[in-house]
Amino acid sequence: MCYQVVERYSVCRCLYYKHAIDPCSAYGQRGHTVQEKTVLVGYACSVHSNHRPESTYNTGVLPDSQFGSGLFPQTPLR
Template sequence: MCYQLVERFSACRCLYFQHAVDPCEAYRQRGHSVQEKVVLVGYTCSRHSMRWSGNKARDSTLSDSGYSSIKG
């Protein structure tokens, strides 16, 4: 079975990064499907991190979960 890793923000579920498909031997065969594996990263995207207070917006970005997909 083929897999595709998709990273999404944990609070709003917006897309952070979509990785290439990790193909199996049957990848190009008709009717074969790709299973999506979701990893939650950070907290919220910049679009959903804004809170409206009256007529002006203030940035209320919360700190992330501390998870990092990059090994260093």
């Protein structure tokens, strides 16, 4: 099966980058489809980054990752 990796922003789902198709031996044959694999990157695109909810600024935790923004020191895992 052929795959195409598509990178999208994690919050707004706008397109970040669409990679070339990774073809298989059946590429181009009738009825063969390309399966899209989505990878989430970043937070939001420049159009949507100014529209984040106020609660995100106050907590220091990003809703997509649940990791702190660096405002508070993290205790390393051992």
